[in-house]
Amino acid sequence: MDKNIQLDNEIKKLLELVQQLRKEDNEAFKEHIEQIRTSSDIQIIPFLVELLAEERVDDEKKEAILSLIMDIKHHDAPKLLVQGIEKLKGTDQLQPYLSALWQNSLSFAPYIDTFVDIALTADYLTAYDAFTVIENSCSEASDETLDAAILKLKNGYTAEDESKKPMILELIKVLEDIKALPKEE
Known part of the structure; x- marks a missing residue:
């Protein structure tokens, strides 16, 4: 039971971070993306991919996310990155996302x-x-x-x-x- 509570708390923290990222200006957003890039925690990937699908997220933020996707080298990342495809099907962001995936070399x-x-x-x-x-x-x-x-x-x-x-x-x-x-x- 403790593990479930811990997992719920981690997801809650990720959701709060994503809500914060939505509101930040482009420079603060890029700084957060750089912090994510240097951390080993890749659990935020699906939440960042959701931001790609949102029309109200500006192009500069989307480019920062795609740049991060291209650079992720964690061995567990492919599973999370493939999950992102489902979130992007039917959007204009699927093609740039796939492009980032092949450039990633995972x-x-x-x-x-x-x-x-x-x-x-x-x-x-x-x-x-x-x-x-x-x-x-x-x-x-x-x-x-x-x-x-x-x-x-x-x-x-x-x-x-x-x-x-x-x-x-x-x-x-x-x-x-x-x-x-x-x-x-």
């Missing part, structure tokens, strides 16, 4: 399926950023993950508009090529 291998869905359903530019995340992560994916991604892409290919078909075919080829490489033991 491996999103366990989440390739999420990025395949985006490649199949999003506009060309957003799909291209999802493609890049997949391409950067696929060498670390399991054969099962690669097989599932290839199958999903092949099944979704026929429904694609003509402009995205070459990209989807290239992505299938990339995944098949990675899968064909000899595995390290």
Whole structure:
């Protein structure tokens, strides 16, 4: 029970920090982002991603968040960063967010399926950023993950508009090529 109370208190503190960040001017906001950048606590990531989705948050703050996303190197960050995708679907911020993810260079291998869905359903530019995340992560994916991604892409290919078909075919080829490489033991 004590652990639940401690967790609730941590979430409450994060929510209070996010409320404070919403109200701060751009310079104070950037200072807070720098403090977050140097800390090892990444639990605030989902809350910052929510700020990206808010229209009333100005572009300068959004750029500071995206810059932070590009620089996060914590080994637990991919899970939290992928959760952010759901919050940004249907917003103008999904594409810049995906761009920040591939520039981050973390491996999103366990989440390739999420990025395949985006490649199949999003506009060309957003799909291209999802493609890049997949391409950067696929060498670390399991054969099962690669097989599932290839199958999903092949099944979704026929429904694609003509402009995205070459990209989807290239992505299938990339995944098949990675899968064909000899595995390290």
